[in-house]
Amino acid sequence: xxxxxxxxxxxxxxxxxxxxxxxxxxxxxxxxxxxxxxxxxxxxxxxxxxxxxxxxxxxxxxxxxxxxxxxxxxxxxxxxxxxxxxxxxxxxxxxxxxxxxxxxxxxxxxxxxxxxxxxxxxxxxxxxxxxxxxxxxxxxxxxxxxxxxxxxxxxxxxxxxxxxxxxxxxxxxxxxxxxxxxxxxxxxxxxxxxxxxxxxxxxxxxxxxxxxxxxxxxxxxxxxxxxxxxxxxxxxxxxxxxxxxxxxxxxxxxxxxxxxxxxxxxxxxxxxxxxxxxxxxxxxxxxxxxxxxxxxxxxxxxxxxxxxxxxxxxxxxxxxxxxxxxxxxxxxxxxxxxxxxxxxxxxxxxxxxxxxxxxxxxxxxxxxxxxxxxxxxxxxxxxxxxxxxxxxxxxxxxxxxxxxxxxxxxxxxxxxxxxxxxxxxxxxxxxxxxxxxxxxxxxxxxxxxxxxxxxxxxxxxxxxxxxxxxxxxxxxxxxxxxxxxxxxxxxxxxxxxxxxxxxxxxxxxxxxxxxxxxxxxxxxxxxxxxxxxxxxxxxxxxxxxxxxxxxxxxxxxxxxxxxxxxxxxxxxxxxxxxxxxxxxxxxxxxxxxxxxxxxxxxxxxxxxxxxxxxxxxxxxxxxxxxxxxxxxxxxxxxxxxxxxxxxxxxxxxxxxxxxxxxxxxxxxxxxxxxxxxxxxxxxxxxxxxxxxxxxxxxxxxxxxxxxxxxxxxxxxxxxxxxxxxxxxxxxxxxxxxxxxxxxxxxxxxxxxxxxxxxxxxxxxxxxxxxxxxxxxxxxxxxxxxxxxx
Amino acid sequence: xxxxxxxxxxxxxxxxxxxxxxxxxxxxxxxxxxxxxxxxxxxxxxxxxxxxxxxxxxxxxxxxxxxxxxxxxxxxxxxxxxxxxxxxxxxxxxxxxxxxxxxxxxxxxxxxxxxxxxxxxxxxxxxxxxxxxxxxxxxxxxxxxxxxxxxxxxxxxxxxx
Numbered sequence: 001x002x003x004x005x006x007x008x009x010x011x012x013x014x015x016x017x018x019x020x021x022x023x024x025x026x027x028x029x030x031x032x033x034x035x036x037x038x039x040x041x042x043x044x045x046x047x048x049x050x051x052x053x054x055x056x057x058x059x060x061x062x063x064x065x066x067x068x069x070x071x072x073x074x075x076x077x078x079x080x081x082x083x084x085x086x087x088x089x090x091x092x093x094x095x096x097x098x099x100x101x102x103x104x105x106x107x108x109x110x111x112x113x114x115x116x117x118x119x120x121x122x123x124x125x126x127x128x129x130x131x132x133x134x135x136x137x138x139x140x141x142x143x144x145x146x147x148x149x150x151x152x153x154x155x156x157x158x159x160x161x162x163x164x165x166x167x168x169x170x171x172x173x174x175x176x177x178x179x180x181x182x183x184x185x186x187x188x189x190x191x192x193x194x195x196x197x198x199x200x201x202x203x204x205x206x207x208x209x210x211x212x213x214x215x216x217x218x219x220x221x222x223x224x225x226x227x228x229x230x231x232x233x234x235x236x237x238x239x240x241x242x243x244x245x246x247x248x249x250x251x252x253x254x255x256x257x258x259x260x261x262x263x264x265x266x267x268x269x270x271x272x273x274x275x276x277x278x279x280x281x282x283x284x285x286x287x288x289x290x291x292x293x294x295x296x297x298x299x300x301x302x303x304x305x306x307x308x309x310x311x312x313x314x315x316x317x318x319x320x321x322x323x324x325x326x327x328x329x330x331x332x333x334x335x336x337x338x339x340x341x342x343x344x345x346x347x348x349x350x351x352x353x354x355x356x357x358x359x360x361x362x363x364x365x366x367x368x369x370x371x372x373x374x375x376x377x378x379x380x381x382x383x384x385x386x387x388x389x390x391x392x393x394x395x396x397x398x399x400x401x402x403x404x405x406x407x408x409x410x411x412x413x414x415x416x417x418x419x420x421x422x423x424x425x426x427x428x429x430x431x432x433x434x435x436x437x438x439x440x441x442x443x444x445x446x447x448x449x450x451x452x453x454x455x456x457x458x459x460x461x462x463x464x465x466x467x468x469x470x471x472x473x474x475x476x477x478x479x480x481x482x483x484x485x486x487x488x489x490x491x492x493x494x495x496x497x498x499x500x501x502x503x504x505x506x507x508x509x510x511x512x513x514x515x516x517x518x519x520x521x522x523x524x525x526x527x528x529x530x531x532x533x534x535x536x537x538x539x540x541x542x543x544x545x546x547x548x549x550x551x552x553x554x555x556x557x558x559x560x561x562x563x564x565x566x567x568x569x570x571x572x573x574x575x576x577x578x579x580x581x582x583x584x585x586x587x588x589x590x591x592x593x594x595x596x597x598x599x600x601x602x603x604x605x606x607x608x609x610x611x612x613x614x615x616x617x618x619x620x621x622x623x624x625x626x627x628x629x630x631x632x633x634x635x636x637x638x639x640x641x642x643x644x645x646x647x648x649x650x651x652x653x654x655x656x657x658x659x660x661x662x663x664x665x666x667x668x669x670x671x672x673x674x675x676x677x678x679x680x681x682x683x684x685x686x687x688x689x690x691x692x693x694x695x696x697x698x699x700x701x702x703x704x705x706x707x708x709x710x711x712x713x714x715x716x717x718x719x720x721x722x723x724x725x726x727x728x729x730x731x732x733x734x735x736x737x738x739x740x741x742x743x744x745x746x747x748x749x750x751x752x753x754x755x756x757x758x759x760x761x762x763x764x765x766x767x768x769x770x771x772x773x774x775x776x777x778x779x780x781x782x783x784x785x786x787x788x789x
Numbered sequence: 790x791x792x793x794x795x796x797x798x799x800x801x802x803x804x805x806x807x808x809x810x811x812x813x814x815x816x817x818x819x820x821x822x823x824x825x826x827x828x829x830x831x832x833x834x835x836x837x838x839x840x841x842x843x844x845x846x847x848x849x850x851x852x853x854x855x856x857x858x859x860x861x862x863x864x865x866x867x868x869x870x871x872x873x874x875x876x877x878x879x880x881x882x883x884x885x886x887x888x889x890x891x892x893x894x895x896x897x898x899x900x901x902x903x904x905x906x907x908x909x910x911x912x913x914x915x916x917x918x919x920x921x922x923x924x925x926x927x928x929x930x931x932x933x934x935x936x937x938x939x940x941x942x943x944x945x946x947x948x949x950x
Contacts, residue, residue: 008884008885008887009884009887011892012883012884012889012892013876013884014892015889015891015892015895015896016871016876016880016883016884016889016892016895016899017827017867017868017870017871017876017880018825018826018827018828018866018867018868018870018896019827020827020892020893022826022829022893024820024826024829024830025820025826122791122810122812197927198927199891199893199927200829200831200837200839200891200893200894200925200926200927200928201829201831201891201893202830202831249891249892250891251829251891251892251893251894252890252891252893252927252928254927283833284831284832284833284834284837285834505891506890506891506892506928507890508890671887672887674887674933675887675890675928675929675930675933677930678929678930678931678932678933679890679927679928679929679930680930681930682930682931683927706832706834706836707832707834707836707837707925708834708836712925712927714922714925714931715917715918715919715921715922715926715931715934715935716918716919716922717922718930718931718932720932720935721930721932744930
């Protein structure tokens with residue numbers, strides 16, 4: 001059995017040798033021209049004049065293109081993959097992110113106004129600087145919290161409001177009643193900070209148009225090349241069968257590389273106009289500005305408890321940032337992944353949430369690792385922490401009293417979602433032992449007596465992973481069918497190529513998909529190759545996001561392999577003159593049960609293609625495809641626990657310990673699983689302590705445009721992690737596997753913030769917004785001192 | 790300013806030459822003129838370390854160095870780290886310990902670790918964390934990289950004895 005083994009990754013050697021093939025590394029037999037963009041320096045302005053004459057005459061310049069050219073060419077826009085809808089079912093006030101400014105108004109810093117295509121990158125950049133754009137500045141707002149205030153400038157005046165839509169979910173009356181009757185009510189304002197994925201590989205695109213054969217090709221840093229192909233039908237109106245989208249090695253995605261970005265459409269447009277391949281590779285500053293941002297919810301929450309700390313109900317009112325435009329998958333957060341998950345790992349009888357989505361003059365917000373669930377966990381867990389502290393109940397004990405007990409599974413939450421399996425009390429028991437919780441509390445008391453500030457943070461949650469099923473996700477708003485697909489092709493020599501509609505950009509599918517296929521096919525893992533990320537070689541697919549690939553594409557591999565085996569058994573039975581049911585397949589050989597009669601899988605494969613002696617109703621060939629629509633999402637769960645030390649002199653936070661106990665169902669490769677958890681945790685730590693996409697409130701200028709200003713964690717900022725696991729089977733797929741890609745980012749921000757609040761509670765500190773920088777912590781302590789005096 | 794000059798240097802033990810405008814970065818020169826695309830550019834402002842190469846034995850940000858500044862130097866890049874049939878102990882250890890996921894930061898991380906182990910053959914875990922804090926990785930969470938560098942150091946120490 002390969003499944004369950006920590007097999008080292010089969011894709012690693014090329015990366016270790018510097019032989020990875022990323023978009024920037026692609027060479028073609030024609031010289032590649034380069035694109036550069038003129039971007040708005042203003043948060044909100046009318047574009048009154050664009051003068052391209054001087055730029056167009058500069059050395060090496062092949063084309064200078066503006067929104068007027070885009071409109072004249074009849075091109076369109078990147079419509080929503082997961083568009084918002086008002087609760088009434090009416091269309092929301094949607095304004096999709098334009099590829100290039102076409103209506104004479106720029107609504108956030110970084111919006112593209114013009115493109116230059118030139119022979120080389122320096123010539124393109126030189127010419128872009130020579131384009132003169134006249135702007136008439138307009139008042140701007142980048143702050144989510146105030147976006148609906150009466151005197152706030154409107155991002156899209158035609159709508160008459162900055163509100164995109166309102167959505168409400170849960171049990172309104174029951175929640176109000178629960179809060180009214182509660183023994184204790186905790187109220188906290190819990191904004192989540194605006195962050196961005198900051199994958200180490202900047203976004204990059206290469207477009208090519210073969211005029212003679214009327215074929216288009218795009219190489220893209222994308223997680224879902226088939227969805228890119230689908231939305232090129234909207235932007236450049238290219239029929240799907242004419243376009244090949246290749247996502248080669250991609251250097252991290254985290255959800256952020258899921259979209260049909262402006263630059264992606266524009267480089268192909270440039271390639272068509274110039275009849276030359278055109279490439280753009282984002283600078284880090286362009287990416288920190290133009291990559292989708294994430295989170296940025298402004299939430300007020302109220303949670304009611306009975307006298308024993310049992311949660312009776314919780315109510316949230318959220319303003320959810322959209323930025324200047326609706327990004328393609330935005331509603332997957334506001335209308336699907338956020339509200340559904342607000343019960344976390346707790347048995348909460350009444351929950352009500354209202355989300356008002358708002359436009360601001362900032363970069364569009366979309367999904368980033370966790371997508372709505374980090375916000376949900378932060379919002380709920382901050383309530384629970386403060387509630388426990390206020391009521392004088394040990395925070396772990398209060399949580400334990402509220403966990404969903406195992407006998408309640410499948411458990412339907414107050415928001416209507418049903419968790420198929422899990423056992424939160426077991427996770428809590430394990431993490432309590434792993435961290436030696438009672439000893440930590442004793443240490444905390446001892447250190448506090450010495451004037452040192454130690455805090456213990458906890459978060460406990462469920463994740464909704466593995467999108468679809470198709471119908472469920474359609475019902476939640478997805479305009480793409482959330483299936484995935486795989487083909488298993490047995491070559492006549494018995495070797496195998498697996499084609500999958502997923503895309504690996506760090507997840508290790510070449511290893512894990514091969515582990516699954518090798519087990520089903522009874523073959524050596526080295527006899528299997530995987531193809532992903534090329535729409536000409538893998539005709540359909542939905543891609544890798546939302547911790548879905550294992551329970552969709554991975555299960556398609558599983559199913560297609562089983563179909564191959566079933567067909568091969570019929571051929572083998574014919575050759576061996578027995579019944580298919582009498583055959584076992586293992587180690588590359590068919591064996592007749594109870595005998596020593598054997599026939600190699602390779603011989604059967606060869607005969608499947610090249611022998612005329614076969615069952616009359618058995619088609620030639622040995623290749624099967626499975627379009628896999630899972631029976632359910634998967635619901636992985638986890639509990640995190642951390643220890644933070646806050647320096648009383650500098651207010652700097654040291655994250656001393658971090659433990660996580662995960663339930664991700666069946667594990668394919670524990671090494672890969674741990675890598676996913678570690679990586680997610682560090683991104684969550686970044687959100688809690690240092691990361692923020694900051695705007696100047698007055699000017700709307702973006703302040704986080706370099707890695708000197710946007711701080712992501714270094715090795716020295718994080719500890720080694722202590723992990724444990726407990727497995728309950730997922731019910732929606734045959735392997736019983738659950739998604740595992742997002743647990744870290746979902747749980748860590750709440751856990752760490754609870755730890756910092758726990759460290760400072762005795763000083764009167766009740767809430768500090770993320771990221772919890774030394775300056776904010778110092779201010780919170782000073783404010784608390786003033787309040788108490 | 791834009792007139793190209795010929796830059797001659799030794800890369801991975803071989804004498805190489807290529808044309809570079811004075812403003813061309815060493816990273817771009819390695820990638821575009823010499824075809825060594827294993828050196829990656831993650832931020833082009835000297836923070837992420839993805840472009841790290843060794844110049845005369847010292848780790849350098851090739852995005853912060855002009856190609857003309859590298860004339861006459863000895864440069865080592867990821868392509869020169871392993872042999873045809875074998876890999877450097879650091880490459881082996883990164884493979885065994887899962888010290889990479891997407892692989893984009895990996896070449897720079899490896900070259901940084903090469904410099905560490907050549908100057909500090911027996912580093913503590915804190916030494917390793919400090920040394921690789923010059924480089925950003927967004928996938929791994931660093932723990933497996935630290936473990937990989939430690940494992941490689943132990944193996945190289947064993948081989949040296």
